[in-house]
Amino acid sequence: MTTTLDSSPLSVVEALRGDRSKRPLIDIASAGGLRSLLEDGIFEIIGAQRLATPLVVRTSSLHQRLATIDLAMSTPGRIRGVLIGQLLRLLSVGMSIDHAFDDAVATWRAEVGANELIQQLDALDDDDRARLATDVAAHCVTLTRALGEIPARWMPRSAVRATQRLAGGNVVLRDVVDLMIGASTSDVASIALFDVTTSPLGEGAERSMRFHALMHTLRTSVMPLRTCTFSSATGEMWIRDVDYELLARSVQDVLNSVRDQWSAK
Amino acid sequence: MTLMHRRLTRSDLNELVSAAPAAPVQLLDAHRASLTTRFRAVSVPGHRRLDAWSVERAGRSSNVFRWSPATARRVLGNASLRRLATQPASVRDAVRDELGDQMLRAASGYSRSGSLSHWLASAPHPVIGLVTAEAVNWATQLQEIAEWLDATWEVPTSDAYYDVASARTTLRARRDLVVRTSESRTIVRVRSGSPGKSAGPGLRADLTIEALADHDGVAPVRYIGLWPEAGVCLSVDGTMSDLRSGARDLVRTAVAQRRRGTLLAA
Numbered sequence: 001m002t003t004t005l006d007s008s009p010l011s012v013v014e015a016l017r018g019d020r021s022k023r024p025l026i027d028i029a030s031a032g033g034l035r036s037l038l039e040d041g042i043f044e045i046i047g048a049q050r051l052a053t054p055l056v057v058r059t060s061s062l063h064q065r066l067a068t069i070d071l072a073m074s075t076p077g078r079i080r081g082v083l084i085g086q087l088l089r090l091l092s093v094g095m096s097i098d099h100a101f102d103d104a105v106a107t108w109r110a111e112v113g114a115n116e117l118i119q120q121l122d123a124l125d126d127d128d129r130a131r132l133a134t135d136v137a138a139h140c141v142t143l144t145r146a147l148g149e150i151p152a153r154w155m156p157r158s159a160v161r162a163t164q165r166l167a168g169g170n171v172v173l174r175d176v177v178d179l180m181i182g183a184s185t186s187d188v189a190s191i192a193l194f195d196v197t198t199s200p201l202g203e204g205a206e207r208s209m210r211f212h213a214l215m216h217t218l219r220t221s222v223m224p225l226r227t228c229t230f231s232s233a234t235g236e237m238w239i240r241d242v243d244y245e246l247l248a249r250s251v252q253d254v255l256n257s258v259r260d261q262w263s264a265k
Numbered sequence: 266m267t268l269m270h271r272r273l274t275r276s277d278l279n280e281l282v283s284a285a286p287a288a289p290v291q292l293l294d295a296h297r298a299s300l301t302t303r304f305r306a307v308s309v310p311g312h313r314r315l316d317a318w319s320v321e322r323a324g325r326s327s328n329v330f331r332w333s334p335a336t337a338r339r340v341l342g343n344a345s346l347r348r349l350a351t352q353p354a355s356v357r358d359a360v361r362d363e364l365g366d367q368m369l370r371a372a373s374g375y376s377r378s379g380s381l382s383h384w385l386a387s388a389p390h391p392v393i394g395l396v397t398a399e400a401v402n403w404a405t406q407l408q409e410i411a412e413w414l415d416a417t418w419e420v421p422t423s424d425a426y427y428d429v430a431s432a433r434t435t436l437r438a439r440r441d442l443v444v445r446t447s448e449s450r451t452i453v454r455v456r457s458g459s460p461g462k463s464a465g466p467g468l469r470a471d472l473t474i475e476a477l478a479d480h481d482g483v484a485p486v487r488y489i490g491l492w493p494e495a496g497v498c499l500s501v502d503g504t505m506s507d508l509r510s511g512a513r514d515l516v517r518t519a520v521a522q523r524r525r526g527t528l529l530a531a
Contacts, residue, residue, distance in 0.1 A: 028274070086395070093357055093401055095394035103391035110334055110392040152355035157402045161494045163459045185412045219496035221274045 011148035012237060013181065016192040016228055023188040027223040030244050034251055035166075035218060041255040042167040045262050054165075054172045059211050061257045063204040075120050076132055081198050082108060082117065083136050084143065084232055088178055088196055089158040091143070092150055100140035101133035139198055139232035146235060154181045162215040171258055175215040182225065189225040189242075191216065197229060201236050205229040210250035213242045223247070266510060267502035268465040273491055275413040281500050282416055282444055282451050285487035289449045290505050292482035297430075300477070300512055304432035307519040309526065316437040316474070317467035320514045324521030332384035334392065334399040340381055341367070341396070342403030343441060347420040349408070356408060360400045364393065406493055407441060407455060416444045418453075425471075425478035436515065438474035449486040459495035466514045468501045473511030476503065484508055 046055075083104035090097055090107065097103050109118065124132065150156045160180045164173040182190035193212045197205055206229075213227040227246075228239040240246060271277040318327065330336065345359040352359075367382045376382035385396065411418050425438040442453035452475055454468075468490045476484035484503035491498045501507050 089398040090391060090394040093360075093394060093397040095391070095397070098390075103394075106389055106391040107334075107395040110388070110395055113333075152357035155356065155405050157405050158398050160402065161457075163495050165459065165495070184409050219494070221272060221496065 012146045012194070012228075012230060013148060013150050013154065015237070015239060016181065016194060016226055017154065018226070020188075023190065023225060025187060026189050027244075028221055030223055030247065031217050031221040034214065034247055037248065037251045038166055038254060041251065042171050042258055045255065045259050046167060046170055050168065051170045054170055055258055055261045056172050056174060057254050057257045057261075058174045059208040061261070062207040062211055062253050075117070076124075076128070076135075077198065079117060079121050080132065080135055080139065084139050084196055084198050085159065085178055086111070087136075087140050088143065088147075091147055092156040092158040092179055094149065094152070097140060097144070100137045104136060104140075142235050143196060143230070143232045146230060146237070150179075150181070155183055156181050162219045164215065164218045173215060173218070173254065175212060177212050177216070180216075184220060184222060189223060191222070191224040192226045193224055193228065195227075195229045196232055198232050200234050201229060201231045201238055205231070205238065207250070207253050209238065209240055210246055210253060213240075214247050214250035214254070217242075217247055266465070266469075267500075267504055267507055268468070269500045271498050271500075273493060273496045273498045278410070278413055278489070278491075278498065279415050281487065281489055281498065282414060285449070285451050286502055286504070287449070287486070289486050290476075290484045290503050290508065292476050292484065292508065296482070296508075296512075297477065300516070301430050301432055303512075303516045304429045304434050304519060307516065307523055309433070309519075309523055311433070313432075313434045313519060313522070314437065315434065315470075315515055315518055317439065317470045319522070320470040320518045321461065321463040321467040323463070324518045324525060326522075326525070332381060334395040337381055337385070337396050338399035338403040339441075341400035342407060343420050345400060345404045346407055346411070347422070349404075350420065356404045357397070357401055360397055360404060363400070364397060410453070410455065410491060410493070411442055414442075414444060416446075416451075418442045418444050425475045427474055427477040434519065436474040436477065438471040438478065440471070440475065451487045451489065452485045453489045453491060455491045455493065457494060458492065460490070460492050460497060460499055464490065464492075464499055465501065466511075468499055469507050469511035470514050470518075471511075472501055472503055473508050473515065476508055 086104040086107040087097060087100060090103065112118065157180045158178065160177045162175045166173065177193050178196050179194040181192050184191055193216060195208055195212060209227040209229050213224055216224045224242050226239055226241055228237060230237045271281060341360060341363050345356065345363045348359045348363060364385065367385050370376045371382040371386035421440050421443050424440055427436045429436065439454050440452045441455045444451040454471060468488050472484065472488040475488065476482060486503050487500050489498055489500040
């Protein structure tokens with residue numbers, strides 16, 4: 001089932017959790033089959049040779065197939081995306097945000113120290129910095145309104161990382177899910193994956209949603225309940241129930257990315 | 266060697282715990298004396314600290330330690346889970362209580378400069394938020410792993426430390442969960458990222474240090490390393506050959522460290 005919400009519901013988290021009585025039992029059987037599909041597909045592309053440097057697939061690799069010009073990948077766009085991700089982390093633990101831009105920058109610096117993107121932020125002139133600060137504040141308002149309060153009993157975890165080595169290390173899949181809620185110890189599927197983008201939603205966002213679900217399934221061997229993407233630019237949200245078909249489509253997305261990278265070598 | 270590789274699933278983890286060897290191996294005074302002799306032969310001017318990470322990096326020095334949300338998460342996360350065992354609450358509330366206690370320690374003058382309490386007390390409000398988020402992630406993950414276990418578990422109050430007598434060397438083994446039976450114990454250790462090629466030697470080093478740190482020299486029957494981000498686990502058994510191998514790797518690491526120090530000085 002696909003749910004498209006043009007205007008945000010009162011609480012995104014409520015929409016993600018849905019009706020508990022309608023949740024399916026956890027699926028622990030599909031992960032092995034998906035892994036085999038990936039391994040077989042990669043073998044068809046690369047063969048048995050060992051690569052000195054692995055091909056890396058992440059959500060941004062899946063976007064590149066479509067986008068020729070993606071404003072979200074510009075420097076201010078990337079900085080804005082990182083800052084909104086930091087604010088989501090604060091919201092996930094119920095922290096109040098007083099000054100969206102300053103708070104986000106402070107957490108970002110504490111997390112990574114110094115990196116190229118932070119240097120680019122520091123190099124912005126006053127006008128660009130003020131423009132970015134206003135932009136971040138606007139995105140934060142949209143996100144905060146939509147998200148509502150996240151109850152602690154739903155076990156929110158933010159910036160959840162996953163890594164999978166395939167084909168003997170020839171291909172590495174990397175992923176970071178912005179927010180994950182639900183318990184993995186339940187007998188029914190309970191995990192919902194939530195991703196925030198500062199761009200309007202497009203086909204790339206759909207690929208990301210699928211990829212998050214695939215990575216979670218490969219990592220934990222348990223299929224998540226739902227995967228969702230929220231746009232802090234438009235307030236739009238897409239929610240998909242996770243099933244085998246969705247995950248098989250993501251396998252094809254990954255194989256297409258591997259094929260593109262391999263032919264570009 | 267007894268290195269085993271499994272996917273990190275509930276059934277695989279329980280199988281690793283339940284199928285561990287029944288009888289533990291014991292290190293004797295002679296083993297401790299032999300290790301001391303070897304470390305004393307590799308003297309260094311200052312004090313030396315070795316752990317699984319230094320073994321995995323073959324003695325190459327890491328960046329200088331500094332507190333950050335990432336380095337604070339394990340200390341706070343484990344303490345929060347210990348707190349949850351006695352005072353049922355949400356993970357988030359347990360982390361907040363733990364943070365509150367840490368900051369109170371600093372405010373009342375019981376923390377030294379450079380300690381976690383000291384750093385937290387001077388951290389700005391948004392950074393405390395990020396520390397909370399990281400600690401909640403860690404504690405939730407560890408709680409879920411613990412709840413998977415069929416056996417009774419506990420969160421140890423500290424890592425295992427062993428000071429090698431007269432060799433100015435401190436060994437540290439990471440441990441996050443302990444599963445005890447009447448005769449034996451199995452240790453579970455959680456790490457970020459994915460295991461590299463030297464993850465096995467790292468686990469063996471932890472196994473050896475854990476055995477040395479035990480008052481009677483009793484080794485855990487199995488040491489299980491979990492990498493939840495990669496969804497895999499590795500384990501080594503507490504056999505005498507694995508303990509010897511772990512000790513050899515620790516001494517080799519000390520040798521490699523000294524050689525690098527000499528090269529830098531030259």
